[in-house]
Amino acid sequence: MRKIKSLSGRLLHSSATQGGEMAKDQRLFKRAGKWTFRVRVPADIQDKIGKREVWKSLGDISHAEARRLARVESVKVDALFAEARAPASGLSLAQISEADLHHLACAYLHRLEVGAAAMPLDDFERRERAEEASEKIMLVGQSVDEASLQLVATDIAEDARLDLTGKPAALSKLTELVQRALIEHYSREADRASLAPECVYDPLFAGVTRASPPPVSRLTLARAVELYKAEPDRAGVSPKTRAAYEFRFAMLLELLGPEKVVDKITRADVREVRDLLMKLPPNATKRFPDAPLRQVAEIAGKNDLQTMSPKSVGLYVEALSALFRWLVKEELAARNPAVGLKSPALPLEADRRPFTAHELNVLFAAPAFSAATERGWMYWLPRIGLFSGARFAELLGLMAADVIEMDGVMMLRIEANAIRGVKTRTSRRVVPIHPELVRLGLLEHARSVPADGLLFPDAAGPKDMVTARNKKMGAAIRKMIADESVVFHSFRHTFKDAAQRADLPRDVIAALGGWDVPGGRVAMDGYGRAKLAAKLAAEIGKVQFDGVVL
Known part of the structure; x- marks a missing residue:
C-alpha cells in the first residue's frame, strides 16, 4: 500500500502549491450560517436507499472543518450507493474462503468504478476533484471511520448471502478488502481528475475496470438450488410439486455437479444433461439406488431398457430453465443457458x-x-x-x-x-x-x-x-x-x-x-x-x- 500513500502525498502537495480560489464544494451547502451535507440519490437506487436525498447537518463550523466532514460523509455515501447497486452473489455458507472475500471486494470496486460520474471538467475543477480524491484516500487509509467501513463490509456480506455472525476474522478481512477497494477507486479518481494515465495501484484489482465485465459470480449450483427453493414466492407451492422439484433438482445436481459455478454452466452442458436424461430408465434412482446416473444410462443402453418419456425429460429441462430464469431476475447469474433449448420431440397427440x-x-x-x-x-x-x-x-x-x-x-x-x-x-x-x-x-x-x-x-x-x-x-x-x-x-x-x-x-x-x-x-x-x-x-x-x- 506504500505506492498509494505516496500517491496521496503527491496529490496533496500538488493541490496545496497550485493555490487559487476554491470552487463551490460539491455536496456542501451553507444556509443561515450553518453547513449542510446533501447529495441526491441516483434514480436507479432510490427504492433500495428509501429516499431521494441523503442529508446531514454539519452545524455552525468553519469552512475548512465543513469540507473535511463532507469528505468523510462522501466516503460513506459513495459506499452506500455502490452497495445498493450490488447484486446478491449467493456464495456458499459452508466455507468462507479468502477467494470468496476477494471476489466480493473486486465486485464492489467494479460497482464503484461503473458508478463514477464521467463529466467534462475545466482545469480548476480537475484540481478540485484531484484534491477531493486525495483527501478521501487519506481518510480511508487512516480508517477515519472504521465502524462505517465495517458496516459496508457487513452489508456486502449480507447481500451476498454470507453470514459473518461469529466469524470476526472473516469480517475483519472483508473490512480490510473494502478499505483497499475504496483506496484503489479514489486513487484512480485522482488519476482521472489530473489527466494522468490510469493505473492499477493494488494488484488484487488487476483487470477490474469500468469497461470490464463484472467479476464472475462464485455461486455454486447447489447453493443456487437452495436459494431458489427458499424463495418466499415458492412458499405456496403444493407438497406434490415441491417433491417433484426436489427429485428433479437432485438428479440435475448429480449430472451437472453441485459445486459447479452457475455462470460457468454452458448451453453445451445443459444439452449434454438433456441427452443423458433421454438415456435413463424411468425411476432410475429407485431401480439403481447405488449406481451413479451416468452408469445407469450405460446399463440401460446395454440392456435395451425402456427410457424416460420425452415429456418427463422436458420437465427436467424446464426445471433447470426455471431455476436460471429466477437467478437472472435476481442478478445471481448473467444468463440462462437452458432458455429455448428444445425438449425431445413429443409424440403427436x-x-x-x-x-x-x-x-x-x-x-x-x-x-x-x-x-x-x-x-x-x-x-x-x-x-x-x-x-x-x-x-x-x-x-x-x-x-x-x-x-x-x-x-x-x-x-x-x-x-x-x-x-x-x-x-x-x-x-x-x-x-x-x-x-x-x-x-x-x-x-x-x-x-x-x-x-x-x-x-x-x-x-x-x-x-x-x-x-x-x-x-x-x-x-x-x-x-x-x-x-x-x-x-x-x-x-x-x-x-x-x-x-x-x-x-x-x-x-x-x-x-x-x-x-x-x-x-x-x-x-x-x-x-x-x-x-x-x-x-x-x-x-x-x-x-x-x-x-x-x-
Whole structure:
C-alpha cells in the first residue's frame, strides 16, 4: 500500500502549491450560517436507499472543518450507493474462503468504478476533484471511520448471502478488502481528475475496470438450488410439486455437479444433461439406488431398457430453465443457458386416438366400468369424460361444490384446487352437464355426497390420488383394449371429434374442452355472461354417440 500513500502525498502537495480560489464544494451547502451535507440519490437506487436525498447537518463550523466532514460523509455515501447497486452473489455458507472475500471486494470496486460520474471538467475543477480524491484516500487509509467501513463490509456480506455472525476474522478481512477497494477507486479518481494515465495501484484489482465485465459470480449450483427453493414466492407451492422439484433438482445436481459455478454452466452442458436424461430408465434412482446416473444410462443402453418419456425429460429441462430464469431476475447469474433449448420431440397427440363405438361399448359393459362399481369414480369418470372432453385430473379433483347452477343451467366448474391444478389459462372453465349425464343420475349423485367433499369420495385414499387412480384407470382400460394408443385421454379426443361432427363452432368447442384459441383470445369472448351458459348448454346437447350403450 506504500505506492498509494505516496500517491496521496503527491496529490496533496500538488493541490496545496497550485493555490487559487476554491470552487463551490460539491455536496456542501451553507444556509443561515450553518453547513449542510446533501447529495441526491441516483434514480436507479432510490427504492433500495428509501429516499431521494441523503442529508446531514454539519452545524455552525468553519469552512475548512465543513469540507473535511463532507469528505468523510462522501466516503460513506459513495459506499452506500455502490452497495445498493450490488447484486446478491449467493456464495456458499459452508466455507468462507479468502477467494470468496476477494471476489466480493473486486465486485464492489467494479460497482464503484461503473458508478463514477464521467463529466467534462475545466482545469480548476480537475484540481478540485484531484484534491477531493486525495483527501478521501487519506481518510480511508487512516480508517477515519472504521465502524462505517465495517458496516459496508457487513452489508456486502449480507447481500451476498454470507453470514459473518461469529466469524470476526472473516469480517475483519472483508473490512480490510473494502478499505483497499475504496483506496484503489479514489486513487484512480485522482488519476482521472489530473489527466494522468490510469493505473492499477493494488494488484488484487488487476483487470477490474469500468469497461470490464463484472467479476464472475462464485455461486455454486447447489447453493443456487437452495436459494431458489427458499424463495418466499415458492412458499405456496403444493407438497406434490415441491417433491417433484426436489427429485428433479437432485438428479440435475448429480449430472451437472453441485459445486459447479452457475455462470460457468454452458448451453453445451445443459444439452449434454438433456441427452443423458433421454438415456435413463424411468425411476432410475429407485431401480439403481447405488449406481451413479451416468452408469445407469450405460446399463440401460446395454440392456435395451425402456427410457424416460420425452415429456418427463422436458420437465427436467424446464426445471433447470426455471431455476436460471429466477437467478437472472435476481442478478445471481448473467444468463440462462437452458432458455429455448428444445425438449425431445413429443409424440403427436393424434397418436392417442379416439375410441370407436365398439370399444366404448366393450368398456362400459365391463364390470370395472359398469353399474356394478356402485356408480363410483370408475363408473362416472369415463362417462363424464366422453360427454365433456375434460381431462382425468380435472374430473378426479371435482368437489361436490363444483356442481353449480348458472342462469338456470347445471354446470361443472373446473378450476384449480388442493388436488389438481389447471393446465392453462383456458383450462379454468364451466361446462354444462350433458343431458345424457343428467339422465344417468349425475345430479342425484352430487346431492348424495357431502357438500364439502369430493364429488367422487370413493377415489380418496392414496397420498398421490391422481397418480394412483390414473394408474388404476389405465390398467383397467388396457385389460379391455390392448391397443396402447387408447388411454383415458382418448375420451377427450372422442368428444372433440363428436363435437366437430355436430358442427359446433370452433370457439364453443374450445370453451367446452379448455383448448387454446389462436391469437390469444379467450373462447366465447363475444358472448356476455347471461348468454354464455345457455349457449354452451344448447351446443353440448348436440354431441351424441350413436350406437353407444351407456
